[in-house]
Amino acid sequence: MQTxxxxxxxxxxxxxxxxxxxxxxxxxxxxxTSGAAHSLIQGNVVILPADWAADFLMYCQNNPVAxxxxxxxxxxxxxxxxxxxxxDIRTDIPEYQVFRDGARAETVTDIRELWQGDFVxxxxxxxxxxxxxxxxxxxxxxxxxxxxxxxxxRSSIATRPAxxxxxxxxxxxxxxxxxxxxxxxxxxxxxxxxxxxPVHIGDPSQIGIADLAKPDFGDPVTIRExxxxxxxxxxxxxxxxxxxxxxxxxxxxxxxxxxxxxRLNEELAxx
Amino acid sequence: MQTxxxxxxxxxxxxxxxxxxxxxxxxxxxxxTSGAAHSLIQGNVVILPADWAADFLMYCQNNPVAxxxxxxxxxxxxxxxxxxxxxDIRTDIPEYQVFRDGARAETVTDIRELWQGDFVxxxxxxxxxxxxxxxxxxxxxxxxxxxxxxxxxRSSIATRPAxxxxxxxxxxxxxxxxxxxxxxxxxxxxxxxxxxxPVHIGDPSQIGIADLAKPDFGDPVTIRExxxxxxxxxxxxxxxxxxxxxxxxxxxxxxxxxxxxxRLNEELAxx
Numbered sequence: 458m459q460t461x462x463x464x465x466x467x468x469x470x471x472x473x474x475x476x477x478x479x480x481x482x483x484x485x486x487x488x489x490t491s492g493a494a495h496s497l498i499q500g501n502v503v504i505l506p507a508d509w510a511a512d513f514l515m516y517c518q519n520n521p522v523a524x525x526x527x528x529x530x531x532x533x534x535x536x537x538x539x540x541x542x543x544x545d546i547r548t549d550i551p552e553y554q555v556f557r558d559g560a561r562a563e564t565v566t567d568i569r570e571l572w573q574g575d576f577v578x579x580x581x582x583x584x585x586x587x588x589x590x591x592x593x594x595x596x597x598x599x600x601x602x603x604x605x606x607x608x609x610x611r612s613s614i615a616t617r618p619a620x621x622x623x624x625x626x627x628x629x630x631x632x633x634x635x636x637x638x639x640x641x642x643x644x645x646x647x648x649x650x651x652x653x654x655p656v657h658i659g660d661p662s663q664i665g666i667a668d669l670a671k672p673d674f675g676d677p678v679t680i681r682e683x684x685x686x687x688x689x690x691x692x693x694x695x696x697x698x699x700x701x702x703x704x705x706x707x708x709x710x711x712x713x714x715x716x717x718x719x720r721l722n723e724e725l726a727x728x
Numbered sequence: 729m730q731t732x733x734x735x736x737x738x739x740x741x742x743x744x745x746x747x748x749x750x751x752x753x754x755x756x757x758x759x760x761t762s763g764a765a766h767s768l769i770q771g772n773v774v775i776l777p778a779d780w781a782a783d784f785l786m787y788c789q790n791n792p793v794a795x796x797x798x799x800x801x802x803x804x805x806x807x808x809x810x811x812x813x814x815x816d817i818r819t820d821i822p823e824y825q826v827f828r829d830g831a832r833a834e835t836v837t838d839i840r841e842l843w844q845g846d847f848v849x850x851x852x853x854x855x856x857x858x859x860x861x862x863x864x865x866x867x868x869x870x871x872x873x874x875x876x877x878x879x880x881x882r883s884s885i886a887t888r889p890a891x892x893x894x895x896x897x898x899x900x901x902x903x904x905x906x907x908x909x910x911x912x913x914x915x916x917x918x919x920x921x922x923x924x925x926p927v928h929i930g931d932p933s934q935i936g937i938a939d940l941a942k943p944d945f946g947d948p949v950t951i952r953e954x955x956x957x958x959x960x961x962x963x964x965x966x967x968x969x970x971x972x973x974x975x976x977x978x979x980x981x982x983x984x985x986x987x988x989x990x991r992l993n994e995e996l997a998x999x
Contacts, residue, residue: 635928635935635959642913643925654914657906659930659956664906685930685956688906728999 467721470496474717475543481717482548484566489713490551492601495589498651498722499715500527500540500580501692502550503699504568504708507532507575512620516698517579519617523626523690525650527725528580528718535572537580541719546578551714554696559703568708576708581692583715584629586651586722587644594644596637599678606713607631609674609691613665614656616694621704624697628656630669632684641687650725657688664688674712738992741767745988746814752988753819755837760984761822763872766860769922769993770986771798771811771851772963773821774970775839775979778803778846783891787969788850790888794897794961796921798996799851799989806843808851812990817849822985825967830974839979847979852963854986855900857922857993858915865915867908870949877984878902880945880962884936885927887965892975895968899927901940903955912958921996928959935959945983 474494480486490499505513510532517524528540537544547569555562555571565571584607588598600607607629614626633641638658646654657664669686670677674693680686699707710716745765751757761770776784781803788795799811806818818840826833826842836842855878859869871878878900885897904912909929917925928935940957941948945964951957970978981987 635930638929639913639925639927642910643917646914646917654910656910658909659906660954663954683931683934 470494470721471719474719478543478549478717481551482545487551487566489606490715490717491585491606491713494717495585496721498527498540498718498720498725499583499585500718501583501695502546502710502716503579503581503695504546504576505579505704506573506706507577509621509702509704509707510577512622512702513579515619516616516622516695517581519619520694521649522653522656523616523694524692525582525652526579527582527650530578532577533574535578537578540580543719544716546716547572550710550716552711554709554711556699556704556707556709558705559700564711571708580716581695582651582725583692584652584689585715586725587648587689589722590644590648591641594640596633596641596644599632600676603678605678606675608669608672608676608678609693609712610666611673611697612688616698621702622698624694624701626656627674627691627693627697628664628688629675629691630686630688632678632680632686634684638685638687645689647726647728648722649727651722652690652692655687655689659685661686741765741992742990745990749814749820749988752822753816758822758837760877761986761988762856762877762984765988766856767992769798769811769989769991769996770854770856771989772854772966773817773981773987774850774852774966775817775847776850776975777844777977778848780892780973780975780978781848783893783973784850786890787887787893787966788852790890791965792920793924793927794887794965795963796853796923797850798853798921801849803848804845806849808849811851814990815987817987818843821981821987823982825980825982827970827975827978827980829976830971835982842979851987852966853922853996854963855923855960856986857996858919860993861915861919862912865911867904867912867915870903871947874949876949877946879940879943879947879949880964880983881937882944882968883959887969892973893969895965895972897927898945898962898964898968899935899959900946900962901957901959903949903951903957905955909956909958916960918997918999919993920998922993923961923963926958926960930956932957
């Protein structure tokens with residue numbers, strides 16, 4: 458690909474994202490961002506008061522596979538210049554989940570009314586980036602094929618605590634046959650900032666999952682004859698840690714309704 | 729590691745190999761080379777008359793995972809300068825398998841009497857190189873742990889034919905738990921010239937293997953609760969193709985009794 462063609466490509470992706478972001482910002486688009494502007498990094502979001510930020514930053518540092526940090530704001534600043542020129546975290550997520558004292562409270566489509574001068578925003582890489590990479594590698598991602606949300610489970614894998622934050626890892630599951638499973642491990646290894654390689658393959662009971670047909674979050678997907686389940690660390694993990702840490706207020710995205718950045722997935726690749 | 733230390737390391741490995749090679753050359757050592765001078769590349773060997781060499785070279789080209797070519801001799805020349813200064817293919821393998829018209833005939837510990845002026849030697853990378861890499865990565869290789877030969881099976885995976893050479897792939901199997909299986913795929917991906925990543929993981933019947941406890945070559949190994957079998961392409965594959973192609977004479981190593989080269993496994997790594 459020529460440099461000029463590539464610039465054109467990136468610009469067309471950015472234009473597409475800008476259009477969707479504007480509809481998210483106006484409250485017109487409140488649904489999932491799955492499959493939208495799929496060349497761009499999408500992010501899991503956790504917003505916390507500044508006096509909870511140091512613990513959470515250390516929690517990310519201690520758990521880089523489940524919480525791959527790709528952006529942090531200045532306290533009180535709704536911008537994220539590392540991730541895009543035109544981002545406002547108060548309006549640019551389709552739907553927000555508010556946590557009060559660790560419990561899921563209201564969901565809203567705009568947090569301008571809730572914004573505090575001490576809020577710090579953390580953005581974590583998301584499996585949508587590696588689903589894009591898997592698709593480009595010629596693999597079929599079952600939840601994309603079925604048009605459903607990915608299956609997510611509370612695992613028995615403990616995260617490494619930091620201050621008040623602790624809890625088990627949430628994992629997402631995608632089934633593949635043997636040869637495709639090997640390829641999927643190779644492809645996702647390249648993307649450590651999007652959870653990287655799977656954390657488990659095969660028998661779900663080894664990581665405390667009793668029934669694949671009953672995910673704790675998202676939708677069940679079909680597992681076909683000869684396929685193995687592959688489990689990746691999931692960006693819903695910090696939501697369990699929020700339940701345990703019980704900050705007076707915290708705000709996240711609603712699973713599947715992510716922050717659309719202005720950076721390309723390929724910029725996350727290490728190999 | 730300092731450059732000087734590394735030179736010392738390589739020299740000590742080469743000295744160790746030279747000592748073993750001299751005992752192989754004299755006929756004193758006729759056993760396996762498993763675990764010997766384990767930092768050095770060991771090779772699968774196929775020796776053919778020159779009028780069979782072009783077909784076999786194309787067979788390697790068509791099947792780089794099962795037949796990763798790392799050295800080819802000049803016709804009639806028993807040296808392999810690419811792989812070591814001090815190699816003589818007529819004496820430097822512990823035990824040779826002679827094929828006559830495609831059938832396994834005698835085994836010998838020296839082929840000086842059988843040598844022909846038109847013989848071409850092909851050396852293929854070997855799983856011993858990746859077993860070394862797996863061990864360095866902190867994984868336990870079951871056949872090494874049990875002190876047995878690796879389990880090998882005739883699979884239903886067809887190789888891509890070339891001229892008179894065709895047949896199914898032989899695969900070697902090593903069991904790992906989920907997390908180690910993922911790590912093993914990453915580690916062996918770095919070594920395409922030692923068969924690279926596995927070709928299959930999980931259900932053996934998917935690649936035509938009925939019973940893991942009954943390998944076609946080598947020894948059975950224990951598979952523990954929660955472990956998955958991983959299958960790698962194996963350097964015994966060309967021996968099946970020799971059975972099908974039926975050259976009047978061909979000579980290979982006896983499985984597990986390999987050619988010890990003077991190059992380090994790490995020199996094969998692509999990442």
